[in-house]
């Protein structure tokens with residue numbers, strides 16, 4: 368059992384000055400006492416934390432291998448560049464990555480996530496096979512590379528093996544460049560069940576405690592609806608609370624193709640199945656109608672928005688204000704890794720709404736007038752729930768995942784105690800994040816991770832090689 372004394376902390380019931388927090392050997396918060404004056408007997412033996420402590424953020428959507436292309440697709444190939452031309456570059460990268468490469472990319476990425484304030488991540492993983500399209504014999508080394516990278520970094524991981532079967536609506540065969548993603552429904556279910564069985568057997572190991580298994584369906588383009596329904600129903604028998612994620616309505620072309628093939632829009636199709644519940648997360652949902660947004664909110668499913676990626680790819684605007692007004696649960700993710708920063712994601716949720724509505728403080732509420740506090744608190748809680756991690760708030764029973772903001776950083780000095788998250792989102796960004804704890808362990812201390820020195824040359828050499836091979 369360890370104890371920490373926080374001068375200024377955002378607890379689940381709000382900003383608190385002076386709190387003594389006890390953390391178990393397993394990394395969970397077991398007790399919180401409000402102790403306004405430190406120096407008393409109550410803080411003896413506690414580590415005193417100078418700075419402002421806030422809950423860590425969940426990254427609800429990530430494709431780790433895409434870290435290998437950040438910054439490398441920002442030039443014009445034709446006047447019609449779009450998501451679809453970017454996707455060709457992404458496929459080319461996907462078909463060059465070997466398991467060791469993936470582990471280096473993912474380790475670097477997960478360390479960057481921690482430094483940026485993400486303390487857990489949902490990895491939406493559709494690289495399943497060898498570069499020639501043949502399955503790996505025995506254990507899936509690409510899946511294992513992600514788990515090992517997360518253990519090395521010390522980040523919470525929700526691994527989402529991703530079902531990927533067709534190249535478009537109507538059951539179209541995969542294209543040759545998609546061969547690595549292919550999965551047979553029964554084999555996929557068996558592999559997921561094996562993974563869950565192994566996790567249950569190893570539940571007492573430290574690394575296993577930070578790792579959760581869910582499932583993703585790549586999209587309605589890539590998974591025939593009847594297969595999605597069959598797999599989702601079977602998974603609910605195995606684990607009623609398993610996170611289930613899907614990319615949906617990111618592109619207008621995709622919505623049109625779905626209507627052409629089925630007579631329904633993609634989110635309508637998902638709502639029609641009756642499967643959506645609080646353990647589903649719809650990624651993007653960019654081109655959702657007001658009725659669809661209400662349907663998602665009513666089903667208590669989450670939406671994961673990744674504005675950095677949606678802006679990078681020219682996808683379109685998600686109507687955040689409308690979705691939140693309908694009671695929708697919103698979380699954020701770094702998706703294509705063009706940048707890896709929850710502060711940037713949340714800042715742009717608000718800025719996008721300001722630009723559209725020509726008003727300020729659009730996403731604040733009567734109950735929480737501070738935009739930074741409202742967005743960070745809700746995205747942390749909804750994100751943790753959407754990815755099945757026992758975190759998202761500093762309270763008894765949740766995992767001890769938090770960030771320490773440097774109160775002396777120029778972006779933070781002078782911040783009133785209840786404005787630290789406004790400063791983080793709108794004035795300081797990531798530079799104020801000094802220390803990061805996951806499951807009761809300091810993984811970032813003074814902006815450094817213990818593997819930085821060894822990792823950086825390996826990552827640099829890999830990026831050099833990947834860029835040369837383009």
Ligand SMILES: [Zn+2]
Nearest residue numbers: 428430614702
């Ligand atoms: Zn994605």
